[in-house]
Amino acid sequence: MIPANFDYAAPESLDEAISTLSQGGDDAKLLAGGHSLLPLMKLRLAAPSLLVSLGKVPGLSGIERSNGGFSIGAMTRHAEIADAEELGVTAHAASLIADQQVRNRGTIGGSIAHGDSAGDLPTVFLAAEGTVTAQGPNGERQIQATEMFKSFLTTAVGPDEVVTSVYMPALDGYGWGYEKFVRRSEDWAMVGVCALVKSNGGTCEDVRVALTHMGATPLRASATEEALRGQSLSPESIAQAAEQAAEGTNPPGDVNATPDYKKHLARVLTKRALMAATGG
């Protein structure tokens, strides 16, 4: 299987990339690691007319401590993120993505801009309430996690915008857990749950729970969060809150998992992720 024909540009600056992308029109696509786009193109489920590679644009890669958090260049590979232990749950989730070869190519910017609800990093980004920096013909802007994921494979990043970096708060004081349920370790998540918990003397000061592959986009499990926030943290209160993890979700079923089963998994994994986040 091979992609349909397309034109290719490998600009050497960000400005050039943005102008090439906007001149390319609606069918132009950015190419980062290519591990979401190229498989779709090979199966001819996507057929862009122009690919604008970010491979030669300098300054888009690397992890920097900034503003009480981490600024991660959009072209930073999953493998590099996985090795950066200071990134906590982000590093852990990155280490669970597919396999080493994919982690060596796939990028955080590509993953979040693609917005696949079955992806791991979009969920972590949503839970961590990160921010994406995107640059387009009209300059740079920030997109908050809550604004990022619009619908199935659709994000707030404009067709002529380039994601340049992803900001992840340091989450000091938060415990974390990311539970990914797969049939095989190289698979996409059947369901995944990211939990972040800040506790104060046994009381839940803040909690964020986000779900992978439970709908068209990554989702926050608001009911669980509300049930736990301000409560004392115990296996019982966690279990009770986790029971509401699938509330309001409408997960897509497939050959391996009915929606009911996925909802069940969301509850089980939420409990486990919360337990991990609270040191349980």
Next chain:
Amino acid sequence: MSAVTEGATGTQSGPIGRRMKRKEDPRLITGRGNYVDDISLPGMLHMALVRSDVAHARITSIDKSAAEGMEGVHAVITGEDLDVGAPLPMVWIPPGVEVKTPEHWPLARGEVNHVGDPVAAVVGSDKYGVIDAAAQIVVQYEELPAVIDPEKALEDGSPLVHDDLGTNKTHEWALGGGDMDAAMAEADVVVERRIVNHRTAGAAIEPRGCIAEWRGESVTLWTATQIPHLVRLFLAGELGVSEEKIRVIAPEVGGGFGSKLNHYAEEVLACYLSRKLGRPVKWLETRSENLAATTHGRDLIVYCKMGVKRDGTITGLHAKIVADLGAYYQLLTPFIPCFAAFVMSGCYKIPAVQTDIVGVFTNKFATDAVRGAGRPEATHAIEVMIEQAAAELGMDPLELRRKNFIPKEDFPAEVAVGVVYDSGDYHGTLDKLLEHVNLDEFRREQAELREHGVYRGIGFSTYVEICGLAPSRVVGPSGVGIQGGFWESAVVRVHPSGAATVYTGSSPHGQGHETGFAQIVAERLGIEPENVEVMHGDTDTGPFGMGTYGSRTLSVGGEAAGRAAVKVQEKAKKLAAHLLEAAPEDIELADGKYQVRGSPDKGLALADISLAAYVPENIPEGMEPGLEETSFYDPENFVWPFGAHAAIVDVDIDTGKVEVARYVAVDDCGRAINPLLIEGQVHGGIAHAIGQALFEQVVYNDEGQLITGTFVDYALPTAAELPSFETDRTETPSPVNDLGVKGVGEAGTIAATPTMVNAVVDALRPLGVSYMDMPLTPMRVWQAIQEARGAGSGPRATEQGRQTDEHGSGSAGSGPAAPAEGGES
């Protein structure tokens, strides 16, 4: 029986029994293998196929004009254009049984019958360009109702796959012996289960592919096949070309597992188009094509009934099998489920055993051989039933097995279905298995873990397999009805320097023929295997051979090589006697020397003798020069390997996920030629079966769309999902052949699915789960637990082979049939 421990070197000092590193490997580990896709010929064109994206339809029109107008496109053909002499072959014609046989042409003629059915072929100069061109061909269909469920397909009024055949029933076939009515009447308990053995794919990592090159009146076809000689024979009829003008080469073949034990449409198309265009034509399968249009396997529903007395004596076993064969036949499609019947007795002395098979057409691709081919299905049914019966009786399942094992003294043992098992020691393999698995300790640990909410289970299976496909009089036209002979042959040629080349008709795809055959021949000739080259897979340079499948390589092809080598040895002894001025009967071969018995100082190496044979100044009166012999070998019986396996699994009852904690296998494949190769075969077989048990399933939805069309959805296990395997052996030589060998290529696949099911059920019994069908995917295990806990109010296990709709309302029951108390009524 003699016991063997893992890692032991052979007991013999000669090459046989040696853990010899493979002769094949140096080229393969350096990227110098030569698979079909690695071959490129001057002027070569590429072929791509347009395949049906609907399950069942009339073709109303095919517009190929846009494709034909594209740059670099040399030809576009459809079913109407293709002029070949015969449809694709199916070679099973059982005496006295009617098998409804649809014509199966390389390109659809007017109607498509499964997703992936080839409709048109495009040939062009650019590998990427032909794929673009294929995408421009517009096929209009008038859709017909798709027949998907094999049991519904048998109901009156079901839509038909082939209108002209008037039925979806392909054939009925039965094999059995003993008085079943009496057996069931005698039983205290009759256990009945509906066992679904779902559809799987062979999924060799190398997809299929071929290159045809027509030159003058002759054609050469390089093809990724297990059976080059048979492919040549079929092509002769299809192309209308005399057999000697066709050369078929199986180059390096990247795995087969039965899926390349076939003759496929694309081989015919490549040859046909090469002749038409006067250029070499290459076709390579994509993985999506592989999953849609390379043979599937299994797909049986087995209604099994086992009669048992309270003391554990099995009185009878009756299996009624509904076999989903797909839309057309490939080479052996309707026969494969019937092969199950030959081992339906398992390792047990059962007075009455009966298998009744009904084959069914559906709008899916053909099933055919996949590693084990019928025997895994039979073994699965028997070994699951044994543990089901043991539970009904409240008896230890191993005790139940032991009570019914055919005792060692009974061999050769004729079983109820009328076949004769050659040799066996079933207690011996089970005893050895239990040396590795301490059952009492396991039960204690299991009980403790359960108190902590950890559900650990152990499952067993014992098996006997029929392999070494031959003898011809049994398997061939007047016996089982397969239209061919089942012997193998070999030529052993000793060169003037004393090195040797073996030419075999057997054609490998990963088994290690080049190593194993070299060891056999080297031992028989008194030289080192490093100096024996094995040539295979080329119809022009090797003798005719039936191919590699059914674990027959060693016991038929290897034996043929051994026998040819013995003939060479006999001639060498005569020549040595002449040179040493001794009597031929006084010459012995010892430590690589042909010597006068007891006089090692007066010995000749094979090189001395071969030189004398090729420079024949001093050879006995009447002896021909040279040192080369041929052997054709048709065995007297099948060979019957056996073994005992155990699996220990942990089930996460919150998610349904099954982890394999330990897998222990004790196999007996007769005398070992190379223990390293045996272990490798066992490992691969076990992994294949764990794949079926836990991960893999070919799924078509109700419209006949293939849901598992890529490796994303057809889930082969990776290294991360499997444990290391613990293997051991016993050696019970086969009396059937001189080598004393049996087969081992399918053993693991045959034994391991019931082991897995029994282990998972054992883990979940405290929760009320008493039976499960494969695949034991997390969801299905979770559903089974819910069902058991909710006493029927929860969701039931999702029917296999069905995709549930988005809201999950498509689930349907597939639990066990209720066990019936019998005998006392």
Next chain:
Amino acid sequence: MAESVRVNVTVNGESRSSEVEPRLLLVHYLRDTLGLTGTHIGCDTSNCGACTVLMDGESVKSCTVLAVQADGAKVQTIEGMAPAGNGALHPIQEAFWEHHGLQCGYCTPGMIMAAADLLKRNPNPTEEEVRHGLEGNLCRCTGYHNIVKAVMAAAESMRSGEGVPA
């Protein structure tokens, strides 16, 4: 037809320069343009890993990388693992041979390249780490048992400095 693009790649230490279609996959560039057929293709969806090569020292699935993306990169294929000419093998190749880590050989080059990346990242892996490190490569013949054994053995021989350095 899309405009062709020039790519400069160093493959197994040798500089190569070609005009290619933008859609040309790296695996086809290696196999068809450069004739390095040791790298195989087993699926369409980046699952099987048969096409694994090293790009700037890291394992990638060359069926999911465009040749144009490799512009300026150093690529190593199975043909570049052993020093040419003298018959020596890389310790990983040696270990696959010694421990019967292959049968049909089709997944083997990709498996060896994945193992090379794994051992570079983790020279002393546990069995579980080896199994996870190879999760991107499918094998149908060996059940992985002997592959894992081979990689563990290769790790040991590379740590002790035996054989050819990586």
